[in-house]
Amino acid sequence: MSHAGQKLLNKIYSLNNHVILFKAGNYIFVTEGLFSAIGGFFSIIIMLLFQANYVTNPWHWLIQSIFIVIFGFIGSRSLSALASFKFKTRDPKKIKYPGFMYHGALIGGLTGTIIFAFLFNYPILALLDFFLLGNALTEGIGKFGCFTYGCCWGRPTKKWWGVTYKNPLSKVNRFNYHRGEKLYPTQLWHASLLLILFGILLLLTITEPSLGLVTSAFFIIHSTFRLIIEYYRADTTKIKGNLTLTGLICFFLIIIGLLILSFFLQPLNQPLRPQWWVLTNPYTYLIALAISLGGSLPLSIHYKRVGSW
Secondary structure, three states: OOHHHHHHHHHHHHHHHOOEEEEEOOEEEEHHHHHHHHHHHHHHHHHHHHHOOOOOOHHHHHHHHHHHHHHHHHHHHHHHHHHHHHHHOOOHHHHOOOOOOHHHHHHHHHHHHHHHHHHHOOOHHHHHHHHHHHHHHHHHHHHHHHHHHOOOOEOEOOOOOOEOOOOOOOHHHHOOOOOOOOEOOHHHHHHHHHHHHHHHHHHHHHHOOEEOHHHHHHHHHHHHHHHHHHHHEOOOOEEEOOEEHHHHHHHHHHHHHHHHHHHHOEEOOOOOOOOHHHHHOHHHHHHHHHHHHHHHHHHHEEEOOOOOO
């Protein structure tokens, strides 16, 4: 690697020492929350750019976003608690404060979107397409936050590009996992794959006139990427042998994606175009800011010590 390339890599790797963004009394704000908020902000704007082909009422934008955040939070915490109780510990006291699991948030967000579409009589597949387009961007940026927090860590490696967590507050060090050893930088790999996925979904959105295609592609490609990353990850919930809870969910999502692709696509007369007027509407930015901050606060704020919500 060239000197410039190595310098850039070192700069990126240095992010893993920045667990804490700032403190305010007994409250600790972690850097992961900042990346989550940034990802959420831009993903909502992207979602609204295309969703405005069907949903033009800003109040409906806000209502759907609230549904996504609330159901996403419930899903994330619930799946984490279930995973801890079912596969890690039977002690209810140890799952009093569960963490967050992405696929729980994804399932919750999908549920909130479907309920919103049903209540307000919008096409479900269209809204799922736009939600998942934005979701790929949210998670892609958010994975850099995982890197700073030290979660979703990889297995040990002797490769020169392995990453070493030196901050004792990093989750991987708090769990005493191969402290001081090089680990696969799975968060950065995953972030790269997710940003590639976002590009693919965006291209499909503006070129292919079929509702449901983005949803199908997301389920299939996102799950395939995650299964690849899962092989190198150590921070996983094992069910039996090498089968992880996330891996099992990914297999189901791939099947659902194939079913949508085969039987449920809804052709359009022409591809959807971004509604640029959305960018001139001040409600767009107010909603994106409010929802991104509200959605990231549970990740951002810890009480007295890192890892305590």
